[in-house]
Amino acid sequence: MAIEVRDVNKSFGTTPVLRDVSIDVASGSLTALLGPSGGGKSTLLRVIAGLEHPDTGTVLISGVDATRLSPQRRNVGFVFQHYAAFKHMTVYRNVAFGLEIRKRPKAEIRKRVMELLELVHLEQMADRYPSQLSGGQRQRMALARALAVEPEVLLLDEPFGALDAQVRKELRTWLRRLHDEVHVTTVFVTHDQEEAIEVADTIVVLADGAVEQVGSPADVYDNPANPFVMRFLGPVTEIGGNLVRPHDIEITADPRPGSSEATVARVVRLGFEVRVELQIGDRDAWVQVTRGVAEQLALNPGDTVNVRPNPGSRSLALTGA
Numbered sequence: 001m002a003i004e005v006r007d008v009n010k011s012f013g014t015t016p017v018l019r020d021v022s023i024d025v026a027s028g029s030l031t032a033l034l035g036p037s038g039g040g041k042s043t044l045l046r047v048i049a050g051l052e053h054p055d056t057g058t059v060l061i062s063g064v065d066a067t068r069l070s071p072q073r074r075n076v077g078f079v080f081q082h083y084a085a086f087k088h089m090t091v092y093r094n095v096a097f098g099l100e101i102r103k104r105p106k107a108e109i110r111k112r113v114m115e116l117l118e119l120v121h122l123e124q125m126a127d128r129y130p131s132q133l134s135g136g137q138r139q140r141m142a143l144a145r146a147l148a149v150e151p152e153v154l155l156l157d158e159p160f161g162a163l164d165a166q167v168r169k170e171l172r173t174w175l176r177r178l179h180d181e182v183h184v185t186t187v188f189v190t191h192d193q194e195e196a197i198e199v200a201d202t203i204v205v206l207a208d209g210a211v212e213q214v215g216s217p218a219d220v221y222d223n224p225a226n227p228f229v230m231r232f233l234g235p236v237t238e239i240g241g242n243l244v245r246p247h248d249i250e251i252t253a254d255p256r257p258g259s260s261e262a263t264v265a266r267v268v269r270l271g272f273e274v275r276v277e278l279q280i281g282d283r284d285a286w287v288q289v290t291r292g293v294a295e296q297l298a299l300n301p302g303d304t305v306n307v308r309p310n311p312g313s314r315s316l317a318l319t320g321a
C-alpha cells in the first residue's frame, strides 16, 4: 500500500470533520476522494500531505508512519485548485525550482525539466511566464512542478475546479493518460461524480466526515452501499418504495409481477434517449428509455403504463433510509 490511513479523527473546534476514517490507497493507483461540499475531502487530503494533523489515528506512507512527519519529509507532491506559481519565473524555472533547491547538477535539471514539459505538452512554453498561460496550461505546469522531485505520492485538490467545463473535460482525459504513463500513486479530490467515474480506478465516497463506500467506479455506481451513495453517483428515481436508476426500469402496457401503475405526464426526446415523466399515485418518477422503446410503446401524455425495476437490476429499498 502506498498510503494507509487508520482510524483518523479530526475536529475543528468542536465540529468533527473526519470521523474514524480508514482508507488504503494501492501503489500506482489513481484514487478519487468524492463527496459533497464540506464532507471532509480536502481535510483528508491535507492530513495525508501533513498540512493538517489528525487528533487521533495514523497515516502511513510507503509503510512508514508519517503521522508526525512534516510535509517536506513525506515526499508528496501537491497541486491545489488555485495554484500559486512563481510569477516572476518562467515556466522552465517554475518546474526546475524543486530540483534547483536540491542542488542537482544543471544538466540533469535541464533534461528532467524538458522531459516533464513534454509530458504535460508545454515544451513550447518553457520561456513564458505564468501570466502568459491559460488556466489549463497553468495547472499542467503545476503538475509538472509537483512531479519534478519524483514524489512517492501526488495529491491533487480539485486541480481543474476553477476551469471552464470544456477545459476541465480535456484535462480529465489528459490526467488519465498522464497517469497511465507515469504511474505515480495519485489521490485527487473532486465533488464531480462524472469526473471521478471517468478518471479514477478507485473511488472513496466521503460524506459528513465518514467513508460511505470504497470501490471501483463500476462498483459504486452499480452496487451502491446505501441510498446516499446511489443518489450521489448518478440519476435515481423512486418506484414502489425503491430507489432505482431511471435506465433500469421496465415500462410495459400491461401489468407484470411487482409492477406499479403509472400515468405518463410528459415525453421528452433527448437525442437517442427519451425521458418519460410519470405520475405514480401522488409521486413523480421518471424513466429513461431508448427512442426505439418509446416508439414501440407509442407513449402519449395521459396514457396508463406499468413500470418495475428491470429484473436483475440494482434497486435499494427506501424504508427507514
Ligand SMILES: Nc1ncnc2c1ncn2[C@@H]1O[C@H](COP(=O)(O)OP(=O)(O)OP(=O)(O)O)[C@@H](O)[C@H]1O
Residues within 6 Å of the ligand: 012, 013, 017, 035, 036, 037, 038, 039, 040, 041, 042, 043, 044, 189, 191
Ligand atoms: N481550518 C479550518 N478551520 C475550521 N473549520 C474548517 C477548517 N478547514 C475546514 N473546515 C471545515 O471542515 C469541514 C470540511 O471541510 P473540507 O474542506 O475538508 O470539505 P470538502 O469535502 O473538501 O469540501 P469542499 O469541496 O467544499 O472543499 C467544513 O465544514 C469546513 O468548514
